[in-house]
Amino acid sequence: xxxxxxxxxxxxxxxxxxxxxxxxxxxxxxxxxxxxxxxxxxxxxxxxxxxxxxxxxxxxxxxxxxxxxxxxxxxxxxxxxxxxxxxxxxxxxxxxxxxxxxxxxxxxxxxxxxxxxxxxxxxxxxxxxxxxxxxxxxxxxxxxxxxxxxxxxxxxxxxxxxxxxxxxxxxxxxxxxxxxxxxxxxxxxxxxxxxxxxxxxxxxxxxxxxxxxxxxxxxxxxxxxxxxxxxxxxxxxxxxxxxxxxxxxxxxxxxxxxxxxxxxxxxxxxxxxxxxxxxxxxxxxxxxxxxxxxxxxxxxxxxxxxxxxxxxxxxxxxxxxxxxxxxxxxxxxxxxxxxxxxxxxxx
Amino acid sequence: xxxxxxxxxxxxxxxxxxxxxxxxxxxxxxxxxxxxxxxxxxxxxxxxxxxxxxxxxxxxxxxxxxxxxxxxxxxxxxxxxxxxxxxxxxxxxxxxxxxxxxxxxxxxxxxxxxxxxxxxxxxxxxxxxxxxxxxxxxxxxxxxxxxxxxxxxxxxxxxxxxxxxxxxxxxxxxxxxxxxxxxxxxxxxxxxxxxxxxxxxxxxxxxxxxxxxxxxxxxxxxxxxxxxxxxxxxxxxxxxxxxxxxxxxxxxxxxxxxxxxxxxxxxxxxxxxxxxxxxxxxxxxxxxxxxxxxxxxxxxxxxxxxxxxxxxxxxxxxxxxxxxxxxxxxxxxxxxxxxxxxxxxxxxxxxxxxxxxxxxxxxxxxxxxxxxxxxxxxxxxxxxxxxxxxxxxxxxxxxxxxxxxxxxxxxxxxxxxxxxxxxxxxxxxxxxxxxxxxxxxxxxxxxxxxxxxxxxxxxxxxxxxxxxxxxxxxxxxxxxxxxxxxxxxxxxxxxxxxxxxxxxxxxxxxxxxxxxxxxxxxxxxxxxxxxxxxxxxxxxxxxxxxxxxxxxxxxxxxxxxxxxxxxxxxxxxxxxxxxxxxxxxxxxxxxxxxxxxxxxxxxxxxxxxxxxxx
Ligand SMILES: Cc1ncc(C[n+]2csc(CCOP(=O)(O)OP(=O)(O)O)c2C)c(N)n1
Ligand code: SF4
Ligand SMILES: [Mg+2]
Numbered sequence: 001x002x003x004x005x006x007x008x009x010x011x012x013x014x015x016x017x018x019x020x021x022x023x024x025x026x027x028x029x030x031x032x033x034x035x036x037x038x039x040x041x042x043x044x045x046x047x048x049x050x051x052x053x054x055x056x057x058x059x060x061x062x063x064x065x066x067x068x069x070x071x072x073x074x075x076x077x078x079x080x081x082x083x084x085x086x087x088x089x090x091x092x093x094x095x096x097x098x099x100x101x102x103x104x105x106x107x108x109x110x111x112x113x114x115x116x117x118x119x120x121x122x123x124x125x126x127x128x129x130x131x132x133x134x135x136x137x138x139x140x141x142x143x144x145x146x147x148x149x150x151x152x153x154x155x156x157x158x159x160x161x162x163x164x165x166x167x168x169x170x171x172x173x174x175x176x177x178x179x180x181x182x183x184x185x186x187x188x189x190x191x192x193x194x195x196x197x198x199x200x201x202x203x204x205x206x207x208x209x210x211x212x213x214x215x216x217x218x219x220x221x222x223x224x225x226x227x228x229x230x231x232x233x234x235x236x237x238x239x240x241x242x243x244x245x246x247x248x249x250x251x252x253x254x255x256x257x258x259x260x261x262x263x264x265x266x267x268x269x270x271x272x273x274x275x276x277x278x279x280x281x282x283x284x285x286x287x288x289x290x291x292x293x294x295x296x297x298x299x300x301x302x303x304x305x306x307x308x309x310x311x312x313x314x315x316x317x318x319x320x321x322x323x324x325x326x327x328x329x330x331x332x333x334x335x336x337x338x339x340x341x342x343x344x345x346x347x
Numbered sequence: 348x349x350x351x352x353x354x355x356x357x358x359x360x361x362x363x364x365x366x367x368x369x370x371x372x373x374x375x376x377x378x379x380x381x382x383x384x385x386x387x388x389x390x391x392x393x394x395x396x397x398x399x400x401x402x403x404x405x406x407x408x409x410x411x412x413x414x415x416x417x418x419x420x421x422x423x424x425x426x427x428x429x430x431x432x433x434x435x436x437x438x439x440x441x442x443x444x445x446x447x448x449x450x451x452x453x454x455x456x457x458x459x460x461x462x463x464x465x466x467x468x469x470x471x472x473x474x475x476x477x478x479x480x481x482x483x484x485x486x487x488x489x490x491x492x493x494x495x496x497x498x499x500x501x502x503x504x505x506x507x508x509x510x511x512x513x514x515x516x517x518x519x520x521x522x523x524x525x526x527x528x529x530x531x532x533x534x535x536x537x538x539x540x541x542x543x544x545x546x547x548x549x550x551x552x553x554x555x556x557x558x559x560x561x562x563x564x565x566x567x568x569x570x571x572x573x574x575x576x577x578x579x580x581x582x583x584x585x586x587x588x589x590x591x592x593x594x595x596x597x598x599x600x601x602x603x604x605x606x607x608x609x610x611x612x613x614x615x616x617x618x619x620x621x622x623x624x625x626x627x628x629x630x631x632x633x634x635x636x637x638x639x640x641x642x643x644x645x646x647x648x649x650x651x652x653x654x655x656x657x658x659x660x661x662x663x664x665x666x667x668x669x670x671x672x673x674x675x676x677x678x679x680x681x682x683x684x685x686x687x688x689x690x691x692x693x694x695x696x697x698x699x700x701x702x703x704x705x706x707x708x709x710x711x712x713x714x715x716x717x718x719x720x721x722x723x724x725x726x727x728x729x730x731x732x733x734x735x736x737x738x739x740x741x742x743x744x745x746x747x748x749x750x751x752x753x754x755x756x757x758x759x760x761x762x763x764x765x766x767x768x769x770x771x772x773x774x775x776x777x778x779x780x781x782x783x784x785x786x787x788x789x790x791x792x793x794x795x796x797x798x799x800x801x802x803x804x805x806x807x808x809x810x811x812x813x814x815x816x817x818x819x820x821x822x823x824x825x826x827x828x829x830x831x832x833x834x835x836x837x838x839x840x841x842x843x844x845x846x847x848x849x850x851x852x853x854x855x856x857x858x859x860x861x862x863x864x865x866x867x868x869x870x871x872x873x874x875x876x877x878x879x880x881x882x883x884x885x886x887x888x889x890x891x892x893x894x895x896x897x898x899x900x901x902x903x904x905x906x907x908x909x910x911x912x913x914x915x916x917x918x919x920x921x922x923x924x925x926x927x928x929x930x931x932x933x934x935x936x937x938x939x940x941x942x943x944x945x946x947x948x949x950x951x952x953x954x955x956x957x958x959x960x961x
Pocket of ligand 1 (some may be wrong): 060061062063064081104105106107108109132134136137138139140212286
């Protein structure tokens with residue numbers, strides 16, 4: 001497959017970066033979704049993910065097509081519009097050793113799938129839930145989605161009269177312990193957030209503004225490339241340090257850096273930018289999001305983090321063997337058990 | 348016959364000159380939410396333990412407390428368990444409905460009512476007995492809700508006297524129903540005994556209805572269809588359940604939850620071998636079981652009509668992406684919310700074709716609790732072998748009422764896991780997800796987690812080629828859909844075949860599914876007595892196989908009997924056997940109640956009369 005393996009181009013599990021490729025994309029050239037797929041390939045390689053331990057999930061939309069374009073050696077499921085959460089919940093409880101990477105759109109999540117989204121987050125299913133948020137329905141040709149800004153005027157969609165739904169806020173309110181916003185034009189931040197999200201214990205929601213070049217890329221639109229490039233306001237500079245690199249952590253002056261330990265022992269380092277933002281304060285996070293919406297600020301970064309809540313698999317009290325790998329010896333009680341019970345009922 | 352309010356001397360029930368023994372029906376009219384269910388189940392079980400064939404049917408409202416509810420019990424020495432059109436005896440314990448209820452008692456029948464009521468029911472042509480309920484409750488010192496609960500035991504005591512049920516049987520039944528909690532047994536039994544003693548002293552029995560011990564039920568069990576289905580799933584290897592509560596399916600998942608600790612939890616490690624998730628709605632429940640089925644579990648849900656509606660899109664995806672899952676539909680009466688606590692067979696067409704486009708689904712139709720148990724294994728085996736959603740259509744009557752049965756035996760069928768390739772097999776056999784290697788339309792799959800990099804495939808509801816790649820090519824679409832049709836033909840051979848009962852000289856056939864069986868059997872006995880022998884084929888699954896067309900072809904014509912308005916099974920059979928369409932005649936009816944032999948005999952006789960005119 002693709003690249004020849006040499007000692008220098010393979011990762012810890014002996015795979016080349018090309019091993020993390022998927023099929024060639026069929027999305028529009030320049031679509032924000034494509035750069036997120038590229039970052040997922042890069043992240044898979046850098047983190048030395050074992051492809052068979054990952055499942056790629058999606059709903060329906062341009063965004064939801066993208067699991068076909070990365071990690072071609074992983075199983076995947078392109079499900080129904082708005083229904084990625086339920087399919088993922090079933091799969092990840094059936095085999096709780098798998099990790100889910102889900103790609104949804106703003107229509108897929110914030111309209112048709114809002115109910116399932118909130119319940120997935122509430123259950124804390126262990127997966128990375130990416131919303132490739134472009135403010136429109138790309139695949140049905142440009143209608144406003146529920147995340148479009150109030151008053152926004154677009155060539156095709158006309159004027160949007162309704163207030164936007166904020167995916168990060170919805171996630172926090174549903175109990176999410178890992179909430180981030182990013183911009184597909186900010187490759188480095190997307191990458192670091194993806195890496196950190198993959199270490200999270202439960203659902204990690206990444207609301208990534210991902211411009212639709214076909215229907216929502218006018219310069220004045222807050223979900224355009226130009227706007228994002230000019231106005232992105234990172235809350236901090238993010239660096240992800242996997243557990244095994246512990247020794248290489250740089251020294252920083254006190255107050256300059258926040259360090260957050262993730263569930264698996266890896267770290268997120270948040271280097272302070274103009275003001276200090278505390279991502280472990282839930283009320284503060286909601287307040288900051290509300291403020292940003294009112295001031296039309298495009299904040300990005302790790303908005304909220306709290307690893308305390310157990311994942312659904314933990315709550316379900318699953319043992320070591322995944323349900324999906326159990327065979328007859330575990331799945332069927334002994335004949336004596338039935339005979340005994342029948343005796344009780346008929347005696 | 349007349350009102351007997353004067354105390355009479357204590358005596359054993361007078362022996363009626365022409366007693367009617369073990370062959371009558373009675374109905375207990377109460378308010379729901381007052382605990383009368385325990386009293387009814389106690390009587391039912393006592394009769395059952397006396398060796399008499401019985402069946403109880405709860406006709407209850409969609410309400411938690413305070414609305415009328417009726418419990419029908421049929422005792423039948425001949426073993427008939429279908430609902431009867433009339434009940435000879437009325438145990439009237441609901442003042443709000445007694446005026447109406449008493450009208451339904453046939454002449455010569457019996458009514459037992461609460462003597463504390465101000466408006467005493469009257470009817471000249473039936474026997475009336477009464478018992479002062481409050482007196483017994485007062486004696487217990489219990490008030491409010493508990494007092495109401497225990498009040499029901501008063502009619503248990505009175506009925507024991509009237510029918511001649513020895514109190515030992517009542518006590519055993521109480522013990523069974525209270526799961527051995529002796530204190531409850533004692534307090535209830537005290538009321539039963541007091542009411543019994545009072546009845547013996549004060550009620551002189553003049554009606555002919557009585558019970559007497561038989562030996563027809565020894566070694567048998569009694570449970571609801573939903574409990575049996577849950578037990579069947581437990582022994583059929585279920586290991587993922589997602590569901591959303593809806594009557595009349597809720598008690599199925601409740602039973603799974605009750606059985607899991609006993610049967611499917613490792614005693615030493617505490618490891619559970621089945622996850623149960625209460626979903627946010629049926630749409631999500633279906634998504635979850637498909638996600639889990641894709642990942643490799645034997646996954647199921649239980650629901651009813653409205654839930655099936657929500658599962659439509661996912662069912663089509665399960666059919667097309669070819670993912671195993673089992674859906675129990677405990678049918679109630681629709682459309683819409685309809686009659687949520689009544690029974691019917693109105694989802695046959697909807698379920699068979701559920702999903703847009705060319706989709707068709709395998710359906711199993713259990714008619715007994717034994718089959719509910721057996722289909723626990725069969726349904727998962729079919730789902731995993733055929734890699735498709737499999738539906739089991741039960742109904743409220745079977746699911747929620749108590750039925751007698753031979754004890755269940757351990758399933759002969761091993762757990763069939765279908766064509767799943769391991770990491771090594773992907774190398775040795777090669778792998779293309781939708782390639783028909785064996786010619787039976789069933790292709791090979793791999794599960795997520797398979798370490799072979801070549802095992803990965805992308806499940807999708809979009810058009811795909813043999814390698815599960817996205818495709819809009821006309822030939823890919825056509826070929827794949829033809830293969831799915833081939834797979835459906837394979838299903839015909841794998842599903843449980845029909846069960847046939849024949850009578851000598853029969854030229855007329857009957858076809859039906861599910862619980863109409865019991866009224867049909869009884870009706871056939873009456874029809875043959877009136878010189879109309881019939882053969883009866885009970886389908887246990889869709890799609891049908893050749894046996895069905897042979898059966899139809901063998902007869903002059905065949906009545907398709909079902910509990911819905913439009914003759915849904917009839918429509919499907921005509922579609923499947925167009926060349927035999929003129930032989931298939933629909934007898935379809937639905938008012939929410941289980942079918943009775945009387946109605947069916949009349950319907951067949953009317954149809955036969957028309958036949959003669961033609
Ligand atoms: C039940 C259902 N309704 C409608 C559609 C049509 N549909 C396909 S994609 C889509 C919107 C996708 O928007 P979004 O999730 O934002 O993804 P994008 O294409 O913008 O990435 C719609 C409405 C569908 N596939 N299924
Ligand atoms: S229509 Fe928009 S969202 Fe869809 S692929 Fe093109 S640019 Fe991307
Ligand atoms: Mg969109």
